[in-house]
Amino acid sequence: MGRLSAFGIVSLLAQIGSARLYESVSSLPAINFDYIIVGGGTAGCVLANRLSEDSDVNILLLEAGGAYDGVEQLEIPFNSIRSAGSGSAWDWNFTTTTGSSYSRGYVLGGSSSVNGMFYARGSEDDWARYAAVTGDDGWTWNKIQPYLKRISSLLQIITIPLVNLILLFTGKSVPFTSSVLTRLIQLWYSTDGLVGVSLPGFPQFTDSLFVETVMNRSTADQFPFKLDYNDGTPLGYGWVQSTIKDGARSSAASAYLADEFLNRENLHVLIHAQASRVLPSGDNKTIKTVEFSQASIGNSTRTTLTASREIIVSAGVIGTPVLLLNSGIGDLTELSALNIPSIANIPSVGKNFSDHLNLLAAWALNVSQPFSPAESTTFERFTLDLAQMAAFVDQWRESRDGPLAMNGLSNQIGFRRLDSSDPNVQHSLDSFGDPSPGPRAAHFGYTPINGFAFGRPPTNNSYLSMVATVVQTKSRGSVKLNSTVPSGKPIIDTGIRSNPYDLFAMREAFKAVFDFLATAPWVNYLEDSQPALGLQAVIDANFSADAMNTYITSLSSEGLHGVGTASMSAAGAGWGVVDPDLVVKGLQGLRVVDASVLPFVTSTNPMVAVYIVAERAADLIKSSKD
Numbered sequence: 001m002g003r004l005s006a007f008g009i010v011s012l013l014a015q016i017g018s019a020r021l022y023e024s025v026s027s028l029p030a031i032n033f034d035y036i037i038v039g040g041g042t043a044g045c046v047l048a049n050r051l052s053e054d055s056d057v058n059i060l061l062l063e064a065g066g067a068y069d070g071v072e073q074l075e076i077p078f079n080s081i082r083s084a085g086s087g088s089a090w091d092w093n094f095t096t097t098t099g100s101s102y103s104r105g106y107v108l109g110g111s112s113s114v115n116g117m118f119y120a121r122g123s124e125d126d127w128a129r130y131a132a133v134t135g136d137d138g139w140t141w142n143k144i145q146p147y148l149k150r151i152s153s154l155l156q157i158i159t160i161p162l163v164n165l166i167l168l169f170t171g172k173s174v175p176f177t178s179s180v181l182t183r184l185i186q187l188w189y190s191t192d193g194l195v196g197v198s199l200p201g202f203p204q205f206t207d208s209l210f211v212e213t214v215m216n217r218s219t220a221d222q223f224p225f226k227l228d229y230n231d232g233t234p235l236g237y238g239w240v241q242s243t244i245k246d247g248a249r250s251s252a253a254s255a256y257l258a259d260e261f262l263n264r265e266n267l268h269v270l271i272h273a274q275a276s277r278v279l280p281s282g283d284n285k286t287i288k289t290v291e292f293s294q295a296s297i298g299n300s301t302r303t304t305l306t307a308s309r310e311i312i313v314s315a316g317v318i319g320t321p322v323l324l325l326n327s328g329i330g331d332l333t334e335l336s337a338l339n340i341p342s343i344a345n346i347p348s349v350g351k352n353f354s355d356h357l358n359l360l361a362a363w364a365l366n367v368s369q370p371f372s373p374a375e376s377t378t379f380e381r382f383t384l385d386l387a388q389m390a391a392f393v394d395q396w397r398e399s400r401d402g403p404l405a406m407n408g409l410s411n412q413i414g415f416r417r418l419d420s421s422d423p424n425v426q427h428s429l430d431s432f433g434d435p436s437p438g439p440r441a442a443h444f445g446y447t448p449i450n451g452f453a454f455g456r457p458p459t460n461n462s463y464l465s466m467v468a469t470v471v472q473t474k475s476r477g478s479v480k481l482n483s484t485v486p487s488g489k490p491i492i493d494t495g496i497r498s499n500p501y502d503l504f505a506m507r508e509a510f511k512a513v514f515d516f517l518a519t520a521p522w523v524n525y526l527e528d529s530q531p532a533l534g535l536q537a538v539i540d541a542n543f544s545a546d547a548m549n550t551y552i553t554s555l556s557s558e559g560l561h562g563v564g565t566a567s568m569s570a571a572g573a574g575w576g577v578v579d580p581d582l583v584v585k586g587l588q589g590l591r592v593v594d595a596s597v598l599p600f601v602t603s604t605n606p607m608v609a610v611y612i613v614a615e616r617a618a619d620l621i622k623s624s625k626d
């Protein structure tokens with residue numbers, strides 16, 4: 001019996017009864033794959049699904065990490081970002097040159113399986129800039145709308161005025177809870193898209209404070225309510241939309257690789273398979289071969305597979321440049337210093353790493369525990385009380401509800417522009433150059449969190465946290481190979497705070513946080529509280545630039561929203577890695593489809609932009625087939 005048919009029998013066995021998810025390369029069927037997708041993350045799952053809609057083509061998806069299905073830690077929304085970070089079984093454990101951890105999902109669904117689940121589409125101006133920079137109007141807001149419907153279609157225009165009206169009537173006297181809003185919206189909105197998106201699934205004590213601030217006539221001008229920050233103009237304060245479906249995380253894996261799709265005969269998914277390189281054909285111009293191994297499960301033998309049509313790299317903002325560089329696609333001089341034979345001299349590979357900048361502030365609240373009712377408590381009620389936590393886990397298992405059904409961060413988010421009516425702000429914007437793509441996009445955002453936001457609280461108190469985010473930074477970084485061990489952990493220099501604009505914008509965001517907390521309901525809530533984490537020093541110094549800079553420098557961190565390391569640019573541009581159709585410049589057969597192609601980060605959280613890029617890429621690939 002020949003080797004091929006032996007493979008065939010094994011694969012048949014593996015397929016009996018269920019999905020084509022393979023643990024071992026030895027069970028892969030020995031068939032011809034038309035497309036091989038490297039990286040089963042946010043973008044990779046979308047491509048695997050959409051390309052396999054055409055039953056004439058065979059798809060192979062390679063993912064370095066393991067399966068997502070049935071991993072309760074990832075499915076429980078409250079855990080969200082608590083499942084990420086160094087040491088997690090579902091994380092790449094990357095560390096930056098400044099020593100901080102840079103999380104990336106190491107599991108099917110990629111970072112969508114471990115992220116904070118904030119669902120935000122960016123602003124119309126972000127997309128206008130992508131179109132302008134690439135010279136391709138297929139990236140404009142209007143042109144991407146059909147993709148948004150395929151991803152998810154929670155909010156549609158007709159019902160917005162209605163819900164708005166209800167809010168206006170109920171806003172003052174009946175603090176309008178977000179769970180009521182969720183139920184309302186579920187009644188009125190269709191959800192044809194695959195990713196489930198929900199409004200807050202569990203009320204927080206802070207919800208009514210938020211409602212009072214945005215509904216109070218004397219503060220609403222400064223803090224306007226925004227019903228749907230996903231309408232193209234994300235400015236104002238509104239309820240968070242999260243990728244949660246029926247109380248559980250909706251990841252790229254659970255949505256796009258659900259059983260009904262995995263059961264397609266032409267879709268094959270191999271987990272624990274990490275690609276090391278893509279390999280060229282003889283002329284170095286066509287790349288259709290990928291080399292990978294299953295070293296993480298003890299098999300370091302390298303396999304190569306050749307696709308008849310294309311290799312699509314979707315390994316993410318770090319994994320993608322690492323793979324390209326190891327393949328000899330990158331800066332010629334830098335690669336020859338590493339003794340990596342050059343296939344294509346593309347200096348932008350791994351450059352222009354861009355991210356958001358986050359800052360945490362926290363207050364220890366002077367309230368005694370235990371609290372009652374549940375709505376008037378902070379997360380500490382169960383994060384500090386393991387018995388209570390266990391009870392809520394049981395509740396979640398039983399009915400997919402309770403406090404663990406919320407995203408673990410916040411029920412509200414606000415996006416704002418810098419106040420250019422302030423001459424000092426305008427002067428700074430003029431001298432730094434305004435990085436914002438346009439007037440519909442925010443410069444910064446912030447979100448109140450009903451508990452301590454990151455890690456274990458410093459004391460056994462209840463907390464209020466605020467996270468401020470500069471959503472357009474000017475700092476740029478890079479992803480490079482380690483010259484000692486090019487195949488080992490990459491050198492990730494995120495460039496954090498290297499451009500002084502970012503510090504300036506964060507100081508403004510910081511002051512805006514305090515303006516927000518100075519409104520009536522919050523002032524009372526924080527009356528007896530203790531500023532934590534060194535905040536008191538900033539207050540004592542009357543928010544001097546120096547004091548704020550010290551605080552920001554010690555407590556700010558990357559937004560974990562990195563993009564740009566395999567950027568798209570106009571065809572023929574002197575920089576960039578891929579053309580607007582996401583084909584690697586100067587090569588055939590090789591595309592990049594993931595966060596790394598975005599030349600700028602969106603002015604909101606970026607996951608939806610990655611979904612959009614992948615949905616459009618699937619269309620581009622399908623239309624290039626004929």
Ligand SMILES: Cc1cc2nc3c(=O)[nH]c(=O)nc-3n(C[C@H](O)[C@H](O)[C@H](O)COP(=O)(O)OP(=O)(O)OC[C@H]3O[C@@H](n4cnc5c(N)ncnc54)[C@H](O)[C@@H]3O)c2cc1C
Binds near residue numbers: 104116
């Ligand atoms: C902790 C955290 C919180 C976040 N919170 C939010 C949020 O609330 N909202 C939001 O919009 N965005 C958020 N983000 C950002 C968002 O999740 C990412 O921008 C997005 O998911 C990136 O998608 P991607 O397809 O580019 O990469 P990923 O989803 O990371 O996928 C890359 C995949 O490739 C695999 N891979 C890598 N290298 C190889 C290789 N050599 N061979 C095989 N497989 C490989 C990886 O294991 C992974 O599965 C967050 C990110 C993190 C990490």
Ligand SMILES: *[C@@H]1O[C@H](CO)[C@@H](O)[C@H](O)[C@H]1NC(C)=O
Binds near residue numbers: 086090106
């Ligand atoms: C990250 O560390 C954890 C804990 O040691 C481990 O389980 C996981 O496999 C590591 N991730 C990678 C990509 O090696």
Ligand SMILES: *[C@@H]1O[C@H](CO)[C@@H](O)[C@H](O)[C@H]1NC(C)=O
Binds near residue numbers: 299302
């Ligand atoms: C290890 O990988 C090689 C090639 O990738 C494959 O032929 C072999 O069957 C694998 N071994 C096991 C035990 O799966």
Ligand SMILES: *[C@@H]1O[C@H](CO)[C@@H](O)[C@H](O)[C@H]1NC(C)=O
Binds near residue numbers: 282283284341343
């Ligand atoms: C392809 O690239 C390799 C490695 O740089 C080089 O040795 C070889 O000469 C190239 N082949 C062609 C046809 O350019």
Ligand SMILES: *[C@@H]1O[C@H](CO)[C@@H](O)[C@H](O)[C@H]1NC(C)=O
Binds near residue numbers: 351352574599
């Ligand atoms: C970085 O991006 C900018 C556009 O934002 C571009 O002008 C520049 O050439 C890029 N740099 C590299 C090294 O790719």
Ligand SMILES: *[C@@H]1O[C@H](CO)[C@@H](O)[C@H](O)[C@H]1NC(C)=O
Binds near residue numbers: 458459460
């Ligand atoms: C908080 O309480 C736990 C258990 O009650 C105790 O072990 C821990 O030391 C306390 N931490 C602080 C910072 O007081």
Ligand SMILES: *[C@@H]1O[C@H](CO)[C@@H](O)[C@H](O)[C@H]1NC(C)=O
Binds near residue numbers: 482484
């Ligand atoms: C490169 O890898 C070597 C060997 O693992 C390690 O000792 C060194 O610290 C790495 N260099 C950087 C800059 O991370």
Ligand SMILES: *[C@@H]1O[C@H](CO)[C@@H](O)[C@H](O)[C@H]1NC(C)=O
Binds near residue numbers: 216218519
């Ligand atoms: C509205 O805000 C003003 C100014 O902060 C405050 O004085 C007033 O009490 C608030 N009204 C209500 C009903 O909260």
Ligand SMILES: *[C@@H]1O[C@H](CO)[C@@H](O)[C@H](O)[C@H]1NC(C)=O
Binds near residue numbers: 529
């Ligand atoms: C906390 O509240 C109690 C009762 O209201 C009060 O006596 C105490 O001084 C407060 N403590 C702080 C640190 O504000």
Ligand SMILES: *[C@@H]1O[C@H](CO)[C@@H](O)[C@H](O)[C@H]1NC(C)=O
Binds near residue numbers: 540541
């Ligand atoms: C802060 O402002 C107060 C009141 O205006 C003033 O008394 C104090 O000296 C100032 N503190 C500093 C450090 O400037």
